[in-house]
Amino acid sequence: MVFIWGGAPRSPRLLLPWLLLPALWAAGRGQLRYAVPEEAQHGTFVGRLAQDLGLELAELVPRLFRVASKERGELLEVNVQNGILFVNARVDREELCGRSAECSLHLEVIVDRPLRVFHVEVEVEDINDNPPIFAETEQKVLISESAPLDSQFPLEGASDADVGINSRLNYVLSLNEYFTLKLVKKDKSVLPVLLLRKLLDREETQELSLLLMVIDGGKPELTGSAQIQVSILDVNDNAPEFGKPSYKVVLFENVPNDTRVIQVNASDPDEGLNGEISYGIRKILPRSENCQFSINADTSEIRVYGKLDFEENNAYEIQVTAMDKGIPSMVGHSMVLVEVLDLNDNVPEITMTSMSLPVPEDAPVGTVIALVSVSDRDAGANGQVSCSLPPHLPFKLASTFRNYYSLVLDSALDREATAGYQVVVTARDGGSPPRWATASVWVEVADVNDNAPVFAQAEYTVSVRENNAPGAHICTVSARDADAQENARVSYALVERRVGERALSSLVSVHAQSGRVHALQPLDHEELALLQFQVSARDAGAPARGSNASLQLFVLDENDNAPALLGPAGGGARSHALARSAGAGHVLTKVRALDADSGYNAWLAYELQPAAAGARSPFRVGLYTGEISTTRALDEADAPRQRLVVLVRDHGEPALTATATLLVSLVDGAPSPKLSARASAGRVGAEASPLDVNASLMVAICAVSGLLVLTLLLWGALRCCGAARSEGACAPGKPVLVCSSAVGSWSSCRQRRPGLCSAEGPPKADLMAFSPSLPQPREDELNHHSEVSN
Structure with missing residues (x-):
């Protein structure tokens, strides 16, 4: 096995004997083994891979010398030029193998021509690079x-x-x-x-x-x-303890529900459930159904539950407990004293008891109207009450005892001025700010029959046309009584008197309830031009009271009378003799007529009926004077006997007429006239002299016309007010003066008074004043007329 250590390479002479043997041994077995410490830097030498495998450097490239790895092959790399294996990336043993005791990288080295595969194992050695x-x-x-x-x-x-x-x-x-x-x-x-x-x-x-x-x-x-x-x-070995053995709180009454009273505080040195405190109320003295106190079990806030009322209780004692949640739990105690302060929270209470309602308007001063009592549940100044009334009332409050008063009459009453009073009693306490309450009573003033009926007008002036239908409405009178109910119920009646030979009640009547005045029979202007009477109004009180109103009834004229001829012409034809030597303008005679009507209806005009066709009459008649005079000198061609027909016409609508016939004999010289009559209407007495006749006619016309004009003007003034009043309403007015002109025309010299009216319909705007347009008479006619008038 060959171990390659990181760091500076050792001397080749020292390493060569050691490297050859493991390499040869490894080559014989087909596997090489190297060692490299973890965390070695890039390029750290690992081993002479080609040399250890017995490969010539010159043949590495032609034989495609290469290294392959199944796991983390990027950590190690081989240089194909010199066949050296070196570190290509940081190697972390803990990352590769964790806490495994052994940690190695396995490589495959491949060469072609011929193909051979060599296995290389590189052990990663641990260093103390990780702290605990x-x-x-x-x-x-x-x-x-x-x-x-x-x-x-x-x-x-x-x-x-x-x-x-x-x-x-x-x-x-x-x-x-x-x-x-x-x-x-x-x-x-x-x-x-x-x-x-x-x-x-x-x-x-x-x-x-x-x-x-x-x-x-x-x-x-x-x-x-x-x-x-x-x-x-913690162990629950401590009980909760309040900061104070007792607390004192002052609250005003009527604080809102849920008002915070106080937040008590208890502490427990334990912790957790042993130190968690739950608060409660053990007892509240005194007991109250309206006011309670509640405490928040967690926050220890005490709040008002209900209504805190000083008038019910002025102090409370609240026993408060604090209990921890340990097992077993431990409890602490304290007391909260709540003092309740009074507020001016109660308004005065007023009780009114009526004694004598309604009050007669003639009740004497000092009459007791009602009894008043007041109270206040508050204490001290808050419960001291005083009473008052609004100003300008005919009443006052008289104190009879503490918090007891009498409402009495202080001045005279007049129901017609004020039918009743809303009396408001105000009770005010002495709190700050004060509170008050009011109670009211309606004091009705009972009526006493102390007022007589009063007519809308003291005097009524009305008019009605003559020949009215029976039962015609003349006008309506009205009276008002300021009293009430039966005392104000008015009935009307005529004040009876005699009118000539007849009773007033046979001519007119008045409806007892409505005051409508009616004519019971047709009235005749020529008989009764003005009717004056009184209407009484009486209430139903006890005793009854009454008053009267005057009524002037003018009967207006209608054209119901035809002109009446005076003198001999009134009964038939009248004969006159006229000398042919009479010149133009000679007055032969004068036709006289009267009309029983008035005004226009009595204003007469005279016309001469035309003679036979082709004949030219030498006479004419004055239009308003009735004088017959010649228009020219007479000649032989004029007929010896002339028949003149004079038409007398009034100005009524329709006009009424009468005729007078005169027979004129033309004679030579100046003979005395002889009268012969041919009746057309009846016989009359001897003819008066022309001067007397003219004077009498003028006096009669002025007298009749004056009365007619006065009636017409009053009637016209009465009709003027009709547009401003309803049908039948009347008002007083001045009579109107109508004057006659010198030539018989009518002119108005009246003054209006707006209260006059007529019961027959809408009034006329004015009374017509006229001066008819006539042909001017000759100067000799005017002079003759003046002589006759004089």
């Missing part, structure tokens, strides 16, 4: 504090990847007062064991840290170490 190591650099050992002396505690040993003496190990323990190291052989290894030499106390020393060293047998020595953590296990 522990599987864990830190070992934990658990030992009960009650362990007896000389107790043994095995430790995990170290291991060394080397072999032989390089893997022989020895252990050393760091100095300490509790343990020594004992080595125990087991199989081919040595195990370290801790030996207890002093009793343990976990409460004194909970943990020990030791250093265990290991040394191998190589040259040089390599070492390793491990940290030994000795944990001393």
